Amino acid sequence: MRLLLRLGQASxxxxxxSEFISPSHMKLRSPSHGRGLTLNENGRPIRCAGEIPLxxxxxxxxGRRRVLGDASVxxxxxxxxxxxDIAEQPLYGTAVPSPEFVVLVAMSPSIAAPLRSARxxxxxxxxxFGVFIATWVPHIPLAKERLDVSPAWFGxxxxxxxxxxVVGMIPVGVLINQWGSARVLTWTASLAAACLPLLALAPxxxxxVAALSTFGALAGMTDxxxxxxxxxxxxxxxxxxxxxxxxxxxxxxLLSAGVASLLIERVSEPERMGLSxxxxxxxxxxxxxxxxxxxxxxxxxxxPLALPNRATVGLGxxxxxxxxxxxxxxxxxxxxxxxxxxxDAGLTSLLVSAFFGCMAVSRLSGDALRMRLGSARVLxxxxxxxxxxxxxxxxxxxxxxxxxxxxxxxxxxxxxAPVLFAAGGQADSExxxxxxxxxxxxxxxxxxxxxxxxxFVAQATTLSVGLAAVAGLxxxxxxxxxxxxxxxxxx
Numbered sequence: 001m002r003l004l005l006r007l008g009q010a011s012x013x014x015x016x017x018s019e020f021i022s023p024s025h026m027k028l029r030s031p032s033h034g035r036g037l038t039l040n041e042n043g044r045p046i047r048c049a050g051e052i053p054l055x056x057x058x059x060x061x062x063g064r065r066r067v068l069g070d071a072s073v074x075x076x077x078x079x080x081x082x083x084x085d086i087a088e089q090p091l092y093g094t095a096v097p098s099p100e101f102v103v104l105v106a107m108s109p110s111i112a113a114p115l116r117s118a119r120x121x122x123x124x125x126x127x128x129f130g131v132f133i134a135t136w137v138p139h140i141p142l143a144k145e146r147l148d149v150s151p152a153w154f155g156x157x158x159x160x161x162x163x164x165x166v167v168g169m170i171p172v173g174v175l176i177n178q179w180g181s182a183r184v185l186t187w188t189a190s191l192a193a194a195c196l197p198l199l200a201l202a203p204x205x206x207x208x209v210a211a212l213s214t215f216g217a218l219a220g221m222t223d224x225x226x227x228x229x230x231x232x233x234x235x236x237x238x239x240x241x242x243x244x245x246x247x248x249x250x251x252x253x254l255l256s257a258g259v260a261s262l263l264i265e266r267v268s269e270p271e272r273m274g275l276s277x278x279x280x281x282x283x284x285x286x287x288x289x290x291x292x293x294x295x296x297x298x299x300x301x302x303x304p305l306a307l308p309n310r311a312t313v314g315l316g317x318x319x320x321x322x323x324x325x326x327x328x329x330x331x332x333x334x335x336x337x338x339x340x341x342x343x344d345a346g347l348t349s350l351l352v353s354a355f356f357g358c359m360a361v362s363r364l365s366g367d368a369l370r371m372r373l374g375s376a377r378v379l380x381x382x383x384x385x386x387x388x389x390x391x392x393x394x395x396x397x398x399x400x401x402x403x404x405x406x407x408x409x410x411x412x413x414x415x416x417a418p419v420l421f422a423a424g425g426q427a428d429s430e431x432x433x434x435x436x437x438x439x440x441x442x443x444x445x446x447x448x449x450x451x452x453x454x455x456f457v458a459q460a461t462t463l464s465v466g467l468a469a470v471a472g473l474x475x476x477x478x479x480x481x482x483x484x485x486x487x488x489x490x491x
Contacts, residue, residue, distance in 0.1 A: 117290040119233050119241060124287035125189055125226045126245040128280045130252025132193050133219070135276040139200065142269055147205050157209050162448035164216030165223075169441040172224040173434035180294025181232065185225035186284055192218035193280035196273040220444065228436040231425035232296050240375075240487075243366030243418040250360035250414070254353070308438040311427040314483050315420055316442030318379075321473050322416035323443040325386060327450030328470045329413070330355060333393070333406040336463055341399035354407035362414035370419065375487035379419045383478035385412040390471040394464050416477065417443060423487035 144154045175184045195215040202208035227242070234241045256276075263272055308316070333355070334348035369378050386409055393405035424439025450470075457466035 114290075114292070115233065115236055118229075118292045119237065121287040121290035122226060122230045122233055123245055123248050124283055125185060125222075126230075126249040127252040128189060128193070128283050128287075129219070129222060129226065130249040131256045132196055132276055132280050134253040134256035135196060135273065136199060136215075139269060139273070143199065143208065147208060149205055153205065157205070157212055159448070160209050160213045161216035162444065164213035165220030166441055166444050166448070168217030168220035169224050169437050169444065172221050172228075173437040175221075176225065176228055176297055176437075177434070178298070180296065180298035181225045181229040182288065182291035182294050182296075185222065185229055185291065186288030188218050188221040188225055189284040190281045192222050193277045193284065196277045196280075197270055200269040200273045220441075223444075224437045224440045227421050227440060228297065228425060229291060231422060231436060232292055234422065236292075236296075240367040240370035240422070242422045243363050243370060243415060246414075246418045247360050247363030247366070250356055250363055254356050254360060308435065309428060311483070311486065312424060312435045312438045313442075314480070315423050315427055315486075316439045318477055318480060318483065319417060319420040319424070319439050319443035320446035320449075321477050322413065322420060322446065324446035324450035324453060325409075325470050325474055326413050326417070327447045328454045328467070329390070329406060329409050331451040332454045332458075332463065332467060333409075336394075336467060337399055337402060337406075339463060341402065343399045343403075347399060347403065351403050351406055354403065355410040358407050358410035359414035362411045363418060366415040366418055369415070370422075370487075374485065375419045375423060376482045376485040378415055379484040380478050380481035382412045382415045382419075383474045383481055386416075387471040387474035387478070390467060390474070394467055394471075419484050419487060423484045426486045 140158070144151075147154065149157075172184065192215060195211060195218060198211040199208070199215060202211050226245075230242050230245045267275075330352070334343075334351050337343035337348055337351065366378065373381075389405045389408045389412055393402045393409070396402035396405060420443070421436060421439055425436045427439070428435030454463070454466040454470060457469050
């Protein structure tokens with residue numbers, strides 16, 4: 001257990017478990033010798049211990065969140081030393097425990113208010129991202145009918161979207177280093193939304209491929225930028241929030257898919273795409289004004305194109321497996337129900353909705369679980385529970401029971417990607433955007449490869465064996481999931 005105390009812009013060094021003085025107290029030391037602190041909570045001073053180097057005891061109950069409302073920081077008059085002026089302003093903070101560390105973020109109201117706004121702004125971008133992805137998916141069958149091409153050619157076009165996404169993620173670290181994630185996020189999200197009408201208006205196959213590749217590249221860039229900015233917000237808040245952002249993406253996908261299904265017979269395809277474009281661009285431009293300033297992650301490294309380090313690659317491989325599992329279950333679980341139980345289209349549609357609903361629930365609750373259990377434990381528990389749910393689904397004697405276990409996979413697999421993305425943002429000590437880009441890019445390779453992986457295994461054996469292999473990959477994540485503990489490291 002570690003504790004990091006930030007007071008305005010003054011920092012107190014993090015210390016180890018050996019410096020606990022009781023289960024409900026932690027001991028901190030001030031940044032330099034001869035400097036003492038007095039923390040006043042509701043008029044009750046918590047004074048320095050008076051030792052050299054000087055420190056103070058901070059009452060804290062392990063496993064509980066503690067809010068310092070209207071606290072202030074000053075100096076112990078008997079020590080005759082002073083803190084920076086900013087630390088003498090009224091402070092607000094939250095103590096957040098986890099198995100790996102505890103962060104007490106204390107900040108003045110002038111800092112806290114923009115941070116709250118930035119958190120909501122990032123949430124808007126995740127919601128917008130879910131809207132324009134969910135707007136496109138119901139139109140895939142219509143696009144195939146309009147283009148009148150074979151399944152193989154249309155499948156190749158869809159693959160271009162995924163390939164464009166992976167390619168688009170590669171330079172994002174450089175762009176963030178040059179302009180900051182806030183500006184990159186605002187522009188890529190707006191441009192990606194602007195591509196939606198092009199998908200409906202493309203006059204021929206190759207124009208459609210070009211539009212889809214461009215949309216995929218811009219969507220991939222948006223994904224990396226919003227995760228990178230979300231990670232910056234999380235670090236400044238001092239507690240996990242990234243999983244909740246991903247939960248908003250899932251909620252947006254559910255709501256938008258439902259609205260699109262209602263409008264699909266009433267409004268023409270270009271009009272639906274145009275409406276989504278206007279809503280998404282407007283929301284992106286407004287939310288972009290409330291993001292953190294570009295300076296938080298701009299120009300932090302002289303080598304934005306440096307190769308990812310070993311920790312980043314390892315986390316990227318785990319993200320690849322996590323999203324491979326997510327994509328494989330989503331694409332093949334319904335086919336398994338139809339092949340094994342002769343389930344009708346209504347039941348398979350219910351499976352998709354239930355899967356996304358469970359995923360939204362898991363991601364919206366994932367931050368609280370990360371705060372309580374730590375990222376590594378959340379990831380490892382998610383992994384073995386995913387393997388268990390898949391095994392029970394494959395062994396189920398009836399379609400409703402199998403559907404229930406497949407849907408529960410959304411509950412367990414939903415927290416994997418946010419945890420690994422957060423770890424990726426911490427793994428590169430020089431530039432969070434570069435580490436995030438590497439992990440997210442490898443994760444998207446898994447999302448693209450997952451359905452194909454199951455298909456190849458099913459071709460050689462059976463579909464049940466292919467899905468069982470996916471359960472085996474979950475156990476690989478369980479085995480190496482300890483690498484995610486870096487997501488809880490203070491920076």
